[in-house]
Amino acid sequence: MTTAAVAAGERIPSGKLAVWWFLASEIMTFGGLLAAFVLCRFAGGGWEDQAAHVNAWIAAVNTLILLTSSLSMVEAHRAVEDGSRGRAATFLLITVLLGLTFLGVKGFEYSRELAHGFTPSTAPFWSFYYGLTGLHALHVLAGVVANAALWIAALRGRGWAQVAPRVEYAGLYWHFVDVVWIFLFPLVYLS
Amino acid sequence: MNDATRFPSYVAVWAWLVALLVVGLACAFLPFGKAMAIFLVFTVAAAKAFLVARHYMHLRSESLLIYAIAGLPVLLLVGLVIALVPDIVFRR
Numbered sequence: 001m002t003t004a005a006v007a008a009g010e011r012i013p014s015g016k017l018a019v020w021w022f023l024a025s026e027i028m029t030f031g032g033l034l035a036a037f038v039l040c041r042f043a044g045g046g047w048e049d050q051a052a053h054v055n056a057w058i059a060a061v062n063t064l065i066l067l068t069s070s071l072s073m074v075e076a077h078r079a080v081e082d083g084s085r086g087r088a089a090t091f092l093l094i095t096v097l098l099g100l101t102f103l104g105v106k107g108f109e110y111s112r113e114l115a116h117g118f119t120p121s122t123a124p125f126w127s128f129y130y131g132l133t134g135l136h137a138l139h140v141l142a143g144v145v146a147n148a149a150l151w152i153a154a155l156r157g158r159g160w161a162q163v164a165p166r167v168e169y170a171g172l173y174w175h176f177v178d179v180v181w182i183f184l185f186p187l188v189y190l191s
Numbered sequence: 192m193n194d195a196t197r198f199p200s201y202v203a204v205w206a207w208l209v210a211l212l213v214v215g216l217a218c219a220f221l222p223f224g225k226a227m228a229i230f231l232v233f234t235v236a237a238a239k240a241f242l243v244a245r246h247y248m249h250l251r252s253e254s255l256l257i258y259a260i261a262g263l264p265v266l267l268l269v270g271l272v273i274a275l276v277p278d279i280v281f282r283r
Binding site for chain 2: 012017020021023024025027028031032035038039040042043056060063064067068070071073074075078171172175176178179182183185186190191
């Protein structure tokens with residue numbers, strides 16, 4: 001079903017509804033952790049000294065990567081709506097590769113911080129840092145797996161008509177993961 | 192609904208997102224006061240989230256039910272934070 005059809009008052013597909021319910025639970029998960037981070041930071045001192053050790057420029061590059069992956073994901077959705085399986089496969093592959101690049105950069109960042117002795121038990125800031133960014137990275141990994149499965153389905157072509165609507169659902173999830181990072185980035189790296 | 196309305200220029204939205212990323216970084220590193228910098232950085236983040244939700248997640252053409260599903264946990268979170276602020280921030 002197209003977005004236009006939804007706007008015209010037709011029924012929302014059950015798959016899409018399920019994804020939104022799932023995202024609602026995810027809002028509570030990430031929102032609760034982000035709120036705990038903010039409140040603990042207000043309540044305790046010394047966080048700024050620890051936060052000064054994270055590299056905002058590496059995180060900015062990762063933000064750019066994730067924003068670009070959202071563009072390729074939504075272009076994959078547009079390709080599905082246009083009935084272009086080949087273009088959908090191309091954009092899904094780009095999204096998968098950008099997701100893997102994000103994880104690679106994140107891994108590099110972790111290794112750099114661990115090499116400097118900043119572990120989750122170093123200070124409360126680092127517990128939150130590894131907890132929040134690690135949980136986010138797991139979500140990126142899950143999105144990469146889902147998008148890779150859709151990419152393979154698009155390449156094969158058999159049964160694509162049944163699978164194609166799932167590109168929109170996977171896209172909703174992927175953009176949500178992007179939105180989470182949009183708030184994580186200033187919270188952890190810029191403030 | 193024509194195609195241009197259904198699918199806005201996603202590349203233009205992406206360009207805005209990248210521009211806002213640069214603005215956010217500038218706000219963090221330019222010599223504003225700490226409070227002003229944090230306010231600006233999170234205002235920029237909210238603008239980016241709005242663009243992604245409205246255009247990439249197509250919230251601008253979604254039904255009220257979807258808004259309700261997504262909005263309820265946000266309201267609960269705001270309530271949670273408001274309820275905890277006095278206990279955590281002001282109690283020493």
